[in-house]
Amino acid sequence: MKNVKKVYFYSLYERLWHWMQALLVIALIITGFEITFATFFSLTGFKAAVYLHNIVALIFVANAFLALFYNLASGLLTQWIPGLQDFFSLGFRHARYYYYGIFRGEPHPFEKTPEKRLLPLQKITYFVILNLLVPVQVVTGLLKWSASYDPGIIDSFGGLKLIATIHLGAAWLFILFTILHVYMTTTGHTVFSSIAAMITGYDIVEVEKQEEEKEEKAEFSPQAAPESEEAEDPEKEET
Amino acid sequence: MKKIMHIAIVVFFSFGLAFVLTALASDEASEGVPPLTIKHLRSDIVKRQRDLHPDIKLLDKDGNSVAATGNPVSAMKTCGDCHDTEYIEKNNYHSSVGMDEQTEAGKTPGGRAWDTSPGMFGRWNPLTYRYLSGAGESRFDMGTADWIMTMGPRHVGGGPAVYSRFDWTPLEESAATNEVGPDTHILDPATGKAVEWDWKKSGTVELNCFICHIKTPNNTARIRAVQEGEFKWATTATLEGTGLVERKGNEWKWAAAAFDADGYVDASMIRISDPLSSNCRLCHGRACKCVDPVVFENSLDNWSTETTGEVYSPERISRTEMNIKDRAGLMNPWDVHAERLFECSYCHYSPNNPVYMIKEPTGTGPGHLSFDARKLSINDYLFRPDHNLAKGHTSQGTIQRRLTGIMRDCEDCHNPYSEHKFLPYKKLHFETLNCQTCHVPKVYAPARMMTDWTVINADGTPVVYHRGVEGRANDPESLITGYQPALLVHTEDQGGKRMGPHNLISSWFWVEGDPPRPVRLFDLKKAFLNGDDYHPDIIALLDEDSNGVVSADELKLDTGEKVAAIAKRLSEAGVENPRIKAEIQPFTLSHGVVSGSSAISDCRACHNQRSNVTNRIKLASYSPGGVMPEIVGDSEVLLFGKIVEDKDGGLSFKPDSDPNVLYIHGVNRARWLNITGAILLALLLFAIFIHSLLRIITSSRRGGGKS
Numbered sequence: 001m002k003n004v005k006k007v008y009f010y011s012l013y014e015r016l017w018h019w020m021q022a023l024l025v026i027a028l029i030i031t032g033f034e035i036t037f038a039t040f041f042s043l044t045g046f047k048a049a050v051y052l053h054n055i056v057a058l059i060f061v062a063n064a065f066l067a068l069f070y071n072l073a074s075g076l077l078t079q080w081i082p083g084l085q086d087f088f089s090l091g092f093r094h095a096r097y098y099y100y101g102i103f104r105g106e107p108h109p110f111e112k113t114p115e116k117r118l119l120p121l122q123k124i125t126y127f128v129i130l131n132l133l134v135p136v137q138v139v140t141g142l143l144k145w146s147a148s149y150d151p152g153i154i155d156s157f158g159g160l161k162l163i164a165t166i167h168l169g170a171a172w173l174f175i176l177f178t179i180l181h182v183y184m185t186t187t188g189h190t191v192f193s194s195i196a197a198m199i200t201g202y203d204i205v206e207v208e209k210q211e212e213e214k215e216e217k218a219e220f221s222p223q224a225a226p227e228s229e230e231a232e233d234p235e236k237e238e239t
Numbered sequence: 240m241k242k243i244m245h246i247a248i249v250v251f252f253s254f255g256l257a258f259v260l261t262a263l264a265s266d267e268a269s270e271g272v273p274p275l276t277i278k279h280l281r282s283d284i285v286k287r288q289r290d291l292h293p294d295i296k297l298l299d300k301d302g303n304s305v306a307a308t309g310n311p312v313s314a315m316k317t318c319g320d321c322h323d324t325e326y327i328e329k330n331n332y333h334s335s336v337g338m339d340e341q342t343e344a345g346k347t348p349g350g351r352a353w354d355t356s357p358g359m360f361g362r363w364n365p366l367t368y369r370y371l372s373g374a375g376e377s378r379f380d381m382g383t384a385d386w387i388m389t390m391g392p393r394h395v396g397g398g399p400a401v402y403s404r405f406d407w408t409p410l411e412e413s414a415a416t417n418e419v420g421p422d423t424h425i426l427d428p429a430t431g432k433a434v435e436w437d438w439k440k441s442g443t444v445e446l447n448c449f450i451c452h453i454k455t456p457n458n459t460a461r462i463r464a465v466q467e468g469e470f471k472w473a474t475t476a477t478l479e480g481t482g483l484v485e486r487k488g489n490e491w492k493w494a495a496a497a498f499d500a501d502g503y504v505d506a507s508m509i510r511i512s513d514p515l516s517s518n519c520r521l522c523h524g525r526a527c528k529c530v531d532p533v534v535f536e537n538s539l540d541n542w543s544t545e546t547t548g549e550v551y552s553p554e555r556i557s558r559t560e561m562n563i564k565d566r567a568g569l570m571n572p573w574d575v576h577a578e579r580l581f582e583c584s585y586c587h588y589s590p591n592n593p594v595y596m597i598k599e600p601t602g603t604g605p606g607h608l609s610f611d612a613r614k615l616s617i618n619d620y621l622f623r624p625d626h627n628l629a630k631g632h633t634s635q636g637t638i639q640r641r642l643t644g645i646m647r648d649c650e651d652c653h654n655p656y657s658e659h660k661f662l663p664y665k666k667l668h669f670e671t672l673n674c675q676t677c678h679v680p681k682v683y684a685p686a687r688m689m690t691d692w693t694v695i696n697a698d699g700t701p702v703v704y705h706r707g708v709e710g711r712a713n714d715p716e717s718l719i720t721g722y723q724p725a726l727l728v729h730t731e732d733q734g735g736k737r738m739g740p741h742n743l744i745s746s747w748f749w750v751e752g753d754p755p756r757p758v759r760l761f762d763l764k765k766a767f768l769n770g771d772d773y774h775p776d777i778i779a780l781l782d783e784d785s786n787g788v789v790s791a792d793e794l795k796l797d798t799g800e801k802v803a804a805i806a807k808r809l810s811e812a813g814v815e816n817p818r819i820k821a822e823i824q825p826f827t828l829s830h831g832v833v834s835g836s837s838a839i840s841d842c843r844a845c846h847n848q849r850s851n852v853t854n855r856i857k858l859a860s861y862s863p864g865g866v867m868p869e870i871v872g873d874s875e876v877l878l879f880g881k882i883v884e885d886k887d888g889g890l891s892f893k894p895d896s897d898p899n900v901l902y903i904h905g906v907n908r909a910r911w912l913n914i915t916g917a918i919l920l921a922l923l924l925f926a927i928f929i930h931s932l933l934r935i936i937t938s939s940r941r942g943g944g945k946s
Contacts (some may be wrong), residue, residue, distance in 0.1 A: 035905065036904065039847050039848040039850075103937040104937065148665065148667060149666060161902045172912070176920060
């Protein structure tokens with residue numbers, strides 16, 4: 001019999017940040033869709049969509065920078081950086097779980113802790129998104145925006161056609177990521193436990209397994225997951 | 240102190256009043272003394288000044304008073320006493336109309352294989368059709384005298400109407416010769432042979448200052464003189480109705496009573512003024528400050544209206560007497576600038592006019608200066624006003640392209656950034672769109688759509704179709720619906736590209752020989768007509784309902800057999816290798832401007848794949864001979880899109896936005912990328928579906944629990 005217990009994973013700021021980014025991404029997708037497919041789709045009107053898209057994008061970028069600052073200041077930044085093994089053995093092991101183990105009821109190969117909450121494939125995905133996709137989208141978006149003030153700038157970067165095409169391609173990748181991200185939340189302890197965790201801050205972990213596999217996981221996690229009560233109880237953490 | 244101030248003011252104004260009264264009294268008393276005038280005037284010329292303009296001594300071409308000689312007036316001599324008319328004539332593309340830009344046939348940049356200049360004298364126009372023959376051409380069509388009689392109604396005189404195109408010697412000095420030459424011969428419409436023209440009898444059409452510089456020129460009399468070959472009387476005829484001259488029978492008689500002993504006339508009789516819009520309209524189309532209900536006619540006499548549908552008038556469209564659809568609700572004026580009492584010359588000014596001069600022709604000013612503050616004094620300007628009038632960016636304005644863009648543009652008077660608060664990406668819009676794109680949203684007069692010279696009416700005219708009207712143009716029973724112009728990108732003087740409204744006129748015509756030339760109108764008539772009616776063979780060919788009459792609907796070459804039959808008849812008339820050619824001439828719309836409240840402000844009017852940018856525009860009701868038209872090379876318009884056949888057998892142009900030139904969100908998008916994205920999205924959703932389904936199945940087999 002496995003024991004489960006709730007562990008406090010996400011602080012209030014992280015949760016607010018996450019849901020805000022989620023809303024912003026959805027808003028960007030909808031308004032971007034309206035700008036691109038104005039012939040077939042009108043929700044806010046083209047002009048409002050343009051203004052909203054620009055404003056929302058600015059808030060998105062500002063929010064992203066706030067998160068960067070938060071992770072830098074809190075020391076949590078390192079958990080976003082994949083190690084070499086994440087790309088190979090750990091990554092394959094993680095992927096194997098999704099295409100094989102999950103159907104056979106195997107236990108999840110990795111255990112999340114508040115300090116190591118990102119699993120190998122997550123690390124790789126976010127690493128690509130944060131270091132490639134978001135910058136590309138921000139830069140191309142800013143270039144498009146610059147045309148409002150000096151159309152010559154975008155011409156020196158290959159013209160609006162090239163920049164708009166890159167922006168559109170990155171937007172499609174964002175859409176794919178967002179859908180995949182939502183689906184992956186259903187692979188937690190229960191279908192809605194991950195989403196609930198991002199609402200309440202508490203996620204469910206299997207304690208027994210945590211104990212049994214502690215040594216086994218030491219291979220990829222040299223520092224054993226802290227079991228302090230502080231991590232489980234945010235009130236204590238604060239005291 | 241206050242009292243002293245009051246006394247000072249009273250004394251000051253008393254002296255001022257006394258000075259003015261003295262000056263007036265002096266002026267009354269000293270009639271005959273030259274008043275203040277421009278410095279170049281000799282005192283012996285300026286007899287009196289009862290108008291702003293001094294009295295005028297009307298001189299003939301020998302410099303003698305017309306009152307004494309009875310000869311035709313010469314504006315060059317008359318006006319040339321005070322103004323440098325030779326300079327004015329040489330710097331005047333309205334006069335030279337391309338003669339100073341002549342090339343060999345086919346060498347005009349972007350021109351047709353038979354064009355010899357970018358102007359009216361040498362650039363063939365399918366609307367007027369007749370071809371200006373060059374030297375040594377075997378099938379003579381239009382000589383210079385022919386050209387004057389045909390094109391002269393829209394030509395101010397001077398240039399090719401006075402000088403030989405070959406050496407700029409006066410045409411009147413052309414020696415009589417038996418050798419057929421375009422300067423010495425004209426086409427005999429009866430025989431199709433070249434016959435000699437007597438320049439000494441006809442004289443030439445001198446630069447006619449009066450047509451533009453008097454308020455009520457008699458254009459009808461001028462045109463009649465030109466068309467009847469009385470070239471030397473054309474300027475004189477312009478003054479008919481002023482009380483100075485009248486036509487008695489076939490002779491022109493000067494009114495002796497209007498002249499003083501020295502041959503001077505009161506300038507107020509002629510009503511000299513700056514060129515008014517009403518002067519420009521004589522050649523360019525409906526343009527006036529008239530307050531009477533606007534009535535217009537679609538014809539080449541109303542050139543701009545015919546080619547674009549533009550009507551430059553201050554009157555509200557609702558008050559017109561034309562049969563315009565829903566006109567009661569059309570409260571806009573025909574043109575907002577006309578409503579604000581703008582004359583054409585306010586924007587199309589003389590480039591060296593110190594009052595208006597704001598831009599210089601490209602490459603003529605110091606490169607490091609954006610504005611040269613050194614301007615002519617008003618005296619110097621009035622002596623030598625540059626008559627290469629400022630012009631804008633139009634696809635049809637091929638003449639003197641070097642002057643393109645020096646006119647007063649919208650941005651030179653308006654600050655678009657202070658308005659247009661609703662508009663995102665202002666600078667991008669302003670740099671890529673002409674203001675007219677949104678401010679000429681619709682044209683309310685019919686405009687020429689198609690000219691078919693592959694067949695002719697019984698009167699020798701082409702078959703013509705208009706857009707913006709249900710039924711035939713100029714038919715009072717036809718309903719004028721107006722039309723939405725095509726938004727096309729054209730190149731500007733600095734190589735930039737902007738989108739703007741255009742009308743597209745398609746033309747089909749026969750060409751012959753190699754290099755090709757348009758088939759002469761004479762030969763067309765010979766092939767089609769027999770006297771005043773169609774040749775019996777033509778009736779047999781085209782009369783589909785066999786009622787003995789070729790109706791308007793039947794007058795078309797819509798089958799290969801008809802084309803072959805006409806080609807055979809043309810060949811029998813001596814035409815070498817006749818074949819059909821077709822072209823599209825874009826006409827840029829610059830007038831018919833509406834104010835902001837009526838301009839396009841809905842983004843989706845353009846940012847939409849079914850929008851003004853992509854709307855089909857009809858090119859032709861049918862395609863004569865199945866020949867597809869091509870855009871003329873010198874229009875500087877990028878015709879991006881495709882010509883498609885309509886269900887009714889007509890042709891339309893389906894424009895598209897070239898993303899490499901102008902990327903428009905909502906119109907342009909990477910289709911391949913969206914398809915790829917959509918496929919990936921579908922695959923992802925499918926994978927998720929299968930994955931989740933397998934999770935449910937395997938989980939239930941294991942007896943539930945987490946999967």
